[in-house]
Amino acid sequence: ACLSTSATMAKSKFEYVRNFETDDSCLRNCYIVVRLDGRNFHKFAEHHTFLKPNDGRALGLMTHSARCVMAELEDVVIAYGQSDEFSFVFKKTSTLFKRRASKLMTHVVSQFSSSYVFYWREFFGDQPLLYPPGFDGRVVLYPSNRNLRDYLSWRQADCIFTNLYNTVFWALVQKGGLTSAVSVVLLKGTLAADKNEILFSEFNVNYNNESAVHRKGTILIWERQEETVKKRTKSPREEKETDATVTRSRRRVQEHHCDIIGEQFWQEHPDILEQDGP
Amino acid sequence: ACLSTSATMAKSKFEYVRNFETDDSCLRNCYIVVRLDGRNFHKFAEHHTFLKPNDGRALGLMTHSARCVMAELEDVVIAYGQSDEFSFVFKKTSTLFKRRASKLMTHVVSQFSSSYVFYWREFFGDQPLLYPPGFDGRVVLYPSNRNLRDYLSWRQADCIFTNLYNTVFWALVQKGGLTSAVSVVLLKGTLAADKNEILFSEFNVNYNNESAVHRKGTILIWERQEETVKKRTKSPREEKETDATVTRSRRRVQEHHCDIIGEQFWQEHPDILEQDGP
């Protein structure tokens, strides 16, 4: 009893330490981007024998985990992922967690990490997860639609660039029988056109026919969809129940693998970005 | 090819967006505390039928996940946990992730979250995890040993206070047959001494004999331990192998459930805190 009483008294005596917390709320009227990256995923991919240059199971699990984040946080208007990274864009007017940067980024990273482990089996089946993976995150603010689109373009350009490189590199190693070291040297200084040519001439691969998910990455957005549901109803007058077909409109996360650098995607989905105003 | 070329060019055109990132490195020579809390764990506990007032499996899993964080991040000098929260204290001189707050907190929260799911079965056996849980985190800086100790005292005082309350509350409900609402009303305004008295008179429970892990929470620190290992050796001269006993000193994470508000713990472990200097 004695200890507990003093503890209660002590609690108020210690509470001053809360004043050391700082307010890290994000500037208003800016897009809030949370980007997460896998930690040591080069090693993680090796330990779990990910296929090269792209592992469909791993990309699927990343996307599924990102969907879990969006399901929890409806203020995310678009997410873009490639390789072991994913970016989540919160709408300008979001007041989620009072826009506190620490809350936003830790929640995204936590939900993503626990989902990644939780859904592992759905994508890797009996291949066991050897240890819990780590992701880190950061917050960046973008004041204008132009800035935000340039951010997303930057990430997709990185995807395009990296994936072409990886595709040629692994073709040289896996099909061409070259060592990694030799392949690195050969590719030094080559342009995109050169890499396409090597793929086509040497390995009969037309890069543009490769899967869009690998070449373009994954875009997740909310879209309204009509759903037709059968509903058993009984009208007050009748005695028999009848089956009625009801159409409902629901917001669901949809997946795209298209270009987001150009105008077309944004013209087709005008609701993602808010107007910058007069 | 054309697309890829323009993408490469585009990449450098878009890279200016990196300048929108801000430097959030923590002030030097301060303890960095990352505290994480379960999100909606009240519901999570209900969904997973956690025992009341304390569930040994849940506390065990929290502690095990915290150990995973410490194993990854050796600059954590002490961690303290209770209920669905855990605080990790990085040493004053840590330069991990260049002391960037976002990296530190997201890494802790991510490792903790994925570990929580990964090790669920070890603590809950066949009882399934129904959905991936979420944790959020924050960073707080403490400049002096006194401030840091007051922070840890604040968290332990909260544990002592809350656990006594919960113990009486659930005794009234589970053993006393009262409703939650009535129990809340009864406990309003009672002091620690009153609660101890209720436990003792009504339920024959001496609170001070309750488990220390519930009353005091969990402290994790690094400690050197002597390990004796048998090693089979063959000296160059001899022909037979012999067994030698080798003693090694290893740093391992040790668990405590003692008082950290008073002086004794800190006197027994003088290496946890750095000297404030002249």
Place this chain on the structure above:
Amino acid sequence: ACLSTSATMAKSKFEYVRNFETDDSCLRNCYIVVRLDGRNFHKFAEHHTFLKPNDGRALGLMTHSARCVMAELEDVVIAYGQSDEFSFVFKKTSTLFKRRASKLMTHVVSQFSSSYVFYWREFFGDQPLLYPPGFDGRVVLYPSNRNLRDYLSWRQADCIFTNLYNTVFWALVQKGGLTSAVSVVLLKGTLAADKNEILFSEFNVNYNNESAVHRKGTILIWERQEETVKKRTKSPREEKETDATVTRSRRRVQEHHCDIIGEQFWQEHPDILEQDGP
């Protein structure tokens, strides 16, 4: 010599303290507003017998000091002042002082303060400045044109509101012979229309005919102006010097006292705000 040598050595030993400085650079692509306010100007005005409700000399000195700031810092696209406050708006794309908030605000406040003392005599003549006045400042970021215009509207609305109040208040005191206390009570709860009515019926003052500088505050912007200069020239062929009239275009700070809440001012000066972009 000995001391100096050790000092040199010491210097490098102490330089680690620079790492405690933090980067406070402002988010890109946002307007940077530095607002300064007089410290204890209520008292300062009394000590220097400023006329009530408005002192032309004091307002003139404020505006002149603001011009000095703009002359030093060409990235200021518009400044707005009223009473003892002035706001300076840096263009979105400014990279002045690497956008460091501390440099921007201290420079503005310092230049303003030293100018205020330096030019005192030009506005107050032989009435002496009794002690050096103080101003404090802050930095606020606005991401969009709408936000910035709303900020400026907020300050002008404050000016309109405050000046109407002060005009009636001092009419009641100076012309009506009421005490301050009674005037405060009388004005409690009155609307703008009521105040206009009091001015008109009691004191035969049509508020809309009052000076615009008092009702609307002061706007400073850069404007191109044609200047005609006489230039004495001697052509290589001729022997006599001749006077030529040369017209040059120069950017100069111009003063306005108009409404900036509505659209007209912004339509007439389309160059102040940058386009938010596509």
Place this chain on the structure above:
Amino acid sequence: ACLSTSATMAKSKFEYVRNFETDDSCLRNCYIVVRLDGRNFHKFAEHHTFLKPNDGRALGLMTHSARCVMAELEDVVIAYGQSDEFSFVFKKTSTLFKRRASKLMTHVVSQFSSSYVFYWREFFGDQPLLYPPGFDGRVVLYPSNRNLRDYLSWRQADCIFTNLYNTVFWALVQKGGLTSAVSVVLLKGTLAADKNEILFSEFNVNYNNESAVHRKGTILIWERQEETVKKRTKSPREEKETDATVTRSRRRVQEHHCDIIGEQFWQEHPDILEQDGP
């Protein structure tokens, strides 16, 4: 009336812009250092023909302006100045301006700037101030006494280093008749001992006899002083007034020009620094 009414309504409509302000309060229990530097003082010194290597009038005016800052802000426990810079140290426990960095630094810089102009005549007599000078400022936090002392040592070591260099340089130019360029080349690579030797052999100057204010800079601290005041009193019983000598203790700013790198100064003034605590 119509305009004013809408302005009042508008004011509340615009007030949302206040939410764009950020909280920049300084971490508790840290020393807050505000350092200010003259802007373009190299040119300012030339325009006002400051004596080289040190101008007593200019240093005196800097120190007097710093005293004005301290008189306004009693939480400054020590200030250190040299050349065209001054550092002000606020006590760890200060809650002035709620520890807001922007308020603290702008107030210091503003008070210093206006005082510099206000008191110019007291130091430069009839030599006119040609234009209002500018200073910029920054805020740095130091968590421990050691860090703070190292900061002050860093600034004094800079003073010692720079002043010795300047003394030799100007001796070579002014007394030795060398050009600036040649003097720079000659001094390249010389150690402190070399510079002392040059001063002594070539110019018969013993550097250690030079004025301490130049070699060590200026330290300002609060000190209690006994003041003896004559007070004319008349006791109720007597009829004649008598002169009584009353001793009062007053806190006043005192000036020192001694070493603050070593222990002695701090041992003699134990009240400047707060204890770091247990």
